Amino acid sequence: MDKALEKFGNDVAIAFSGAEDVALIEYAKLTGRPFRVFSLDTGRLNPETYQFFDAVEKHYGIHIEYMFPDAVEVQALVRNKGLFSFYEDGHQECCRVRKVRPLRRALKGLQAWITGQRKDQSPGTRSEIPVVQVDPVFEGMEGGIESLVKWNPVANVEGRDIWNFLPAMDVPVNSLHLKGYISIGCEPCTRPILPGQHEREGRWWWEDAKAKECGLHKGNMKEEGVHLHGNGNGNGNGASLSNGSTIVADIFNSQNLVSLSRAGIENLAKLESRKEPWLVVLYAPWCQFCQAMEGSYIELAEKLKESRVKVGKFRADGDQKGFAKQELQLGSFPTILFFPKHSLKPIKYPSDKRDVDSLMAFVNALR
Structure with a gap:
């Protein structure tokens, strides 16, 4: 991470939302180098999460660069499908509007970004993430394929080590953690976990346990089983799996298209x-x-x-x-x-x- 801050300077930023990310902010401060932090405000976060953001800004004397979803797109989604359509047809469409597109705008101004992904965080989708990679999905400021570097400094760090680090350094944490929330996203899509459950089981609990991603780290998702070579039916709004299920909503949705x-x-x-x-x-x-x-x-x-x-x-x-x-x-x-x-x-x-x-x-x- 120190190398990322040194190499890319003001053109690298830490993506901030949870415990791993505040650990990265603490480390960035310890390096003595200037750093930037951005976060996605979906408009549906818990009040405790907003209080957490405020505490982090005051603790480190920084201004988090908040990215918001496009109001027209949110309005169209809610008008057409209601406030809680994701419980019926999956979270991908809502996440794409509220998270993925704002992230894409943020990354277009960067050469590299730093994330708090860990391999043990979501074994179904993150078990093979490297410490440094060329982002397989998003574009950086120069545009085009391979224009953005992605750093995952805590990829090989276990969750318990993160939770030992935070109190040792006396850094702010989201008060929801004390109520059983480990992995925290939007309020309608996050719930506390029970003893013995994996931390990711508190996210999108009504969906396939192997697909606990919102699209921010789409490159983690394996395409196994998807008809990539034209033997699917080509109809509807999703890509077909060998078992006939649909996992991908349609894209390029705009009244101007x-x-x-x-x-x-x-x-x-x-x-x-x-x-x-x-x-x-x-x-x-x-x-x-x-x-x-x-x-x-x-x-x-x-x-x-x-x-x-x-x-x-x-x-x-x-x-x-x-x-x-x-x-x-x-x-x-x-x-x-x-x-x-x-x-x-x-x-x-x-x-x-x-x-x-x-x-x-x-x-x-x-x-």
Whole structure:
């Protein structure tokens, strides 16, 4: 961690929410180096968690950089599905709006981030995390694949060592810990654990015990059992497992984006003269690189909504993959195509950089 603070300076920040993270803040202070701390405020945290944040700021004399979800997206989610839809259809969609997208915005201003992940914290998803890695999902300030370094300094530290460290250093802790809460998230999705239960059993207790992640560490999730090569049914809102269950909600959801059907994109591709040029992403909702560029693509659609460029998406996995490979230049996910106004053949975006500025430069060069 000291190396991270030294190497990246002000372009690295500690992601803060719980006990492991305040231990990292304590260590960062002991190094004597300047450090930054950011946290995600979902709007649904316990009052005790907000009091904890305040105590940490005062104890260390720092200002935590809070990241908030987009109010319009939260409003749309609640209006369409209610306040507690995650109890029925899973927590991924709510977490994506309230946590993943704000995190993506935070990380785009960094070269590296520091997390409090431990291997024994969630054996089903975190047992193989390294101390240092290239983030497999999110992008940093330079944009594109492999543009962000992720440090997990306590990956090999056991939970009991963290809990011995905290009182020894007399640092603030969340008062919920004294009430049986170990792993703490949003209030509706967190409960105390019973003696003998693993700490992660207090999170999303109504779901599969092997998938206790909210999307912040999506790269931990293994894709075993997912139809990655087009033998799924390609319908609905999720990726199909071999047992037929659905684990991934659809992505690129925005009122500024047109969702194209097979017939819709076939018609678009056949037009020799279009009223407006189109930008279309060929995607699969389970693809981590598609998920990583979701925020950028939605922001781009927002920027282009007053222009004469239509922005769309076409889900190209499952039964549609063969068609997309043969007719739409699909090589890997995501593939981004620009359909010019007066040209039959679409132009394929050639870069791995999928930040807003890079995508906008591509559009502006062709429209």
